[in-house]
Amino acid sequence: xxxxxxxxxxxxxxxxxxxxxxxxxxxxxxxxxxxxxxxxxxxxxxxxxxxxxxxxxxxxxxxxxxxxxxxxxxxxxxxxxxxxxxxxxxxxxxxxxxxxxxxxxxxxxxxxxxxxxxxxxxxxxxxxxxxxxxx
Amino acid sequence: xxxxxxxxxxxxxxxxxxxxxxxxxxxxxxxxxxxxxxxxxxxxxxxxxxxxxxxxxxxxxxxxxxxxxxxxxxxxxxxxxxxxxxxxxxxxx
Numbered sequence: 001x002x003x004x005x006x007x008x009x010x011x012x013x014x015x016x017x018x019x020x021x022x023x024x025x026x027x028x029x030x031x032x033x034x035x036x037x038x039x040x041x042x043x044x045x046x047x048x049x050x051x052x053x054x055x056x057x058x059x060x061x062x063x064x065x066x067x068x069x070x071x072x073x074x075x076x077x078x079x080x081x082x083x084x085x086x087x088x089x090x091x092x093x094x095x096x097x098x099x100x101x102x103x104x105x106x107x108x109x110x111x112x113x114x115x116x117x118x119x120x121x122x123x124x125x126x127x128x129x130x131x132x133x134x135x
Numbered sequence: 136x137x138x139x140x141x142x143x144x145x146x147x148x149x150x151x152x153x154x155x156x157x158x159x160x161x162x163x164x165x166x167x168x169x170x171x172x173x174x175x176x177x178x179x180x181x182x183x184x185x186x187x188x189x190x191x192x193x194x195x196x197x198x199x200x201x202x203x204x205x206x207x208x209x210x211x212x213x214x215x216x217x218x219x220x221x222x223x224x225x226x227x228x
Contacts, residue, residue, distance in 0.1 A: 007137045007138060007141070008137065009136060009137050009140075011137075012136075012137035012138075012140045012141050013137075013140060015141060015144075015192070016140050016141060016143075016144030016145075017144075019144050019145065019148040019189065019192070020144055020147060020148055020151075022148070022185070023147075023148035023149075023151040023152045023155070023185065023189070024148075024151055026151070026152060026155045026181070026182060026185060027151045027152070027154055027155040027158070029155070029178070030154075030155040030156075030158035030159050030162075030178050030182070031155075031158055033158060033159060033162050033174070033175065033178055034158045034161055034162060039168065039170055039171055039174070042162075042171065042174060043174060046159075046174065046177065046178035046181065049155065049178065049181050049182070049185075050181050053181075053185065054181065054184070054185060057148075057185050057188050057189065058188065060192065061188050061191065061192055061200070064192050065197060068195060073197070075197070075200060076188075076200060078204060079184070079188075079200070079203055079204055079207055082204070082207050082208070082211070083181075083184075083207055086207075086210075086211040089211075089215070090177065090210075090211060090214040090215050090218065091174075091177075093214075093215055093218035093219065093222070094170060094173055094174060094177075094214065094217075094218040094221075096218075096222065097170060097218045097219075097221040097222040098168075098170040098221070100222055101168075101169075101170065101221060
C-alpha cells in the first residue's frame, strides 16, 4: 500500500465505507448466529452476511480495482451472482432437512405438513413429476 | 492520506471478518444439533471468502478474486451435500 498516495481521496473514502459496512454487517449476522435460541431463528442471521456484507465488500473491490487500473473491472459480479443464486438454495435445503429431522423425531412444537401429506419426499411427489425429482 | 485511510479501514474490516469467523466457529463447535453445525460451516465459508477478497484489495492483485470464487463454489457444494446427507442419510443415491 505504499505507492497509493495518488489514489483519489473520494474513492478511498468510498471504498473504506463500503468495506466497513460490509464486514460490520457480516459480523452482525454471525453474532445473531451465536445469540439466537432455536435453529429456525438462526437460519436467518447469516444471510445478512451473504447479501449486504458480501455486496458491500464486492462493490468496494470493484470500485477499488476500477480506479486503480483506470478501466472498468467488473469480474466480481461473478461472485455476486453466484452467492445471490446459491445462498437461498442451500439454506432452503438445510431448513427442509431440519424440518424433516424434527418431524421424524416427533417434536411437539413442529407444525404439521401442509394438506396432510407425509413429510417424506418420495411420497409427496406426484407421478407426473417423478422423473424430474429423480434426476 | 488516501493510503492511510485505506490501510486502516482494511485492517479494521479484516479484524471484523475474523471476529465473524470466530462466531461461526463457535456455532460449529457448540451447535446442539447437526444442522446448526452445517449452518455455522456455511457462515464460516462466507467469512473466509470475504477475508480473501479484502486481502486482494490490500495487495492490489486480482489473483485473490479467483480464490474467492473457488471458495464460494466449495461453500455451495459442501453445504448442499451436507443438507442432502442430513435429509436422506446418503449423498449420492
